[in-house]
Amino acid sequence: MRILLVEDDPRLTELVVEGLGEDGLIVEHAPSATMGNAMSEMQTYDLILLDVMLPEGRQAGFELAKALRARRDPTPILFLTARADMDSRLEGLEGGGDDYLPKPFDFRELRARIRALVRRAKGGSSNLIPLPLGYTLDLAAHQVLKEGAPVGLTPREYALLECFALNPGRAYSRNALIERVWPEESAVDTKVVDVYVSAVRRKLGEEVIETVRGLGYRLGRVKEGG
Structure with missing residues (x-):
């Protein structure tokens, strides 16, 4: 390449x-x-x-x-x-x-x-990333889908979920998430991360984002069949 x-x-x-x-x-x-x-x-x-x-x-x-x-x-x-x-x-x-x-x-x-x-x-479909509970993240459309239909997330909620989806095994601290999702804002309270994680969980389900004790958050496990 x-x-x-x-x-x-x-x-x-x-x-x-x-x-x-x-x-x-x-x-x-x-x-x-x-x-x-x-x-x-x-x-x-x-x-x-x-x-x-x-x-x-x-x-x-x-x-x-x-x-x-x-x-x-x-x-x-x-x-x-x-x-x-x-x-x-x-x-x-x-x-x-x-x-x-x-x-x-x-x-x-x-x-x-x-x-x-x-x-x-090249005509592939690797822009689609499977998420827990049967959701799919579409990198091209910047959307989360459920059975092909878009789910209503705000741009910041999508950016947060995309961060997890691109590195599904990685646990992100709150400060690391602020650097990725709020890079243009110099003084964001870490509690804001918790607020947005809760919002995504409320819309998609608790299992979508896991809490890693002492570390932060990561993407939940994608089980076979959703």
């Missing part, structure tokens, strides 16, 4: 190139939107990892995504950016991006999202 990384942070670039390289992925780097645009015209990639704020400006990543789509380049685009507010996420997704991962991120989640996007682009 060949990936184009458009990122101007040398440290993050090194981590991503080395980390994905260990998985056998070929990562080519462009430090600017201009170079990323040129490289994408000369080479076909399976995925583009794209920062938003690049040397050309705060919107450079969004503009590059729009340019790629304007010339009908179908390559999946995963935004990696510190701009994690909801308006920026929506702007990126509506402007041609396929997914949006805020910095800082867990490398395991990056790997999972890359796999999901590439398989979906």
